Amino acid sequence: MASRAPAARETRGAGTEPPSPPSSFSFAVREFRYWTTNYRRTWRGSIYSSVLNPVLYLGSIGIGLGSLVNKHGSASLGGVRYLVFLAPGLLAAAAMETGIGESTYPVLGSVKWRRTYYAAGSTPLRPSDLFHGHLLFTAMRLVMNCAVFMAVMAAFGAVQSPWVLAALPVAVLTGLAFATPIEAWAITVMKDTSFAMIFRFGMIPLFLFSGTFFPVSQLPGWAQPIAYATPLWHGVALCRSLSLGTATIGGTLIHVGYLAALAAAGIVVGDRTYRRRLYV
């Protein structure tokens, strides 16, 4: 710093035009790299649980409970074994869980406990860069978790169509459709008790009733429209149609459009809420 100050006098006087700032994307990547550096300490544990979860669910419910379901006939499941029906639904649900998990406690921690958003905020990064950087990291975690989940699915023999590979980006999109709006809200939250509401009244009912474990057509008539309106159902339906090889172009466009619109709306709102929380 000793040599810098006098040199700066010549080149950077007051009245200089602002240098064009690096692109928003490169700023977001800087924040993304913060999260990956941070993740280096915990990635082993997280991989372990992302393998263990699908093994436990597919083993107990898919095979164990499924053997009872299969005796009953598979007509309402579209003519496939229960394990094959269940696995893509669980994939979408796991993506939802990862998306919600990444967009709640880590966000509150960054403003309240570790206060790292304030450290980053005093560098060239803007609040929206911090938001987008964390979304990039969330997307990376979704790719990792969903890829592991699909590998376990394949090992259980629970896939029928090569189209299942397209379920990976779809599952990631499902996770982001939850992550962006919830993160936009989480940055406004002052206490972590608010998150318990999301888990109890949001995530768990969606997990149970959005067609993951049984077709929505089994629900009472009044509840079916509600289920069809939820983002998880769109994710489940799309992942399942790809895994079973029954996807149609029209259906795919509707599901992808719905999920993408939700994710985009979350980004628009989050840009504002991040700014409002961090620039007081």
Add this chain to the structure above:
Amino acid sequence: MTDPDVLIHARGLTKRFGKFTAVDGIDFDLRRGEAFGFLGPNGAGKSSTMRMIGCVSPPSGGELTILGLDPVADGPAIRARLGVVPQEDTLDVELTVRENLLIYGRYFGLPRDVISERTDRLLEFVQLSDRGADQVEPLSGGLKRRLTIARSLISEPEILLLDEPTTGLDPQARHVVWDRLFRLKQRGVTLVLTTHYMDEAEQLCDRLVVMDRGKIAAAGSPRELIEQYSTAEVLELRFDPREHDQAAEKLADLRAQRMEVLADRILLYIPNGDTALTAVRGLGLEPLTSLVRRSTLEDVFLRLTGRQLED
């Protein structure tokens, strides 16, 4: 504003939070190479001012130019040239000392080898060279502060903003921080700091403003302020609490330039403390303790606001 040596220019700068006015129309200019201080008690508006300068808090009114740029429109460009030491540490305590500097350097878009070379130099500067691989969590408050200072210097900023840099540190740790800041100043780094410690302001600031309730009460060098608002010496007297009020009445007869009756002490502002003490005894008063000292910024603050800096 054409002077290229004026790095920060504020006129009528105001910050409101709802109905509360935290900063109430202040004027100041920061010049290149100086150490500039905002002195005032908690709640005077110092931190709000610092956050506006740091481009993380849009002004509610008035004019503010930093490095010739607009803090609202050009935040990223300005912040690229600022170093910030916040009041509360924002270190990532789960990472190591070096990782904290690595992350921060990357925020400024610095390449890895540049960060690594500067990290070596900065850790040596703040005497943390042997702690580079250690996790931050168990470090003491003083070491964390020094790390925060090192972190703020990774981008070789033109202006270093320090918000209460030594609040909460023990005396020894404070002196180490002061010493490092003094060295930075010697190297020509422009410093802006807030403090409610008058000794910190006297040691480090070339020029300062005294803030109270969002307004600037006085401005100048520490020496100028003391000369203008206080006497050369102060006689501090402590009496038996039962005699405190009576003594204050009698002391009024001395016609000192100024007298402050505090809860526990009486301060007499006079040109010569020893002469005054003799005069006090001449009145038949015997204080429990007496102290003759030079005037400080604390006395200036008391004079300007009628209140003490630290309560």
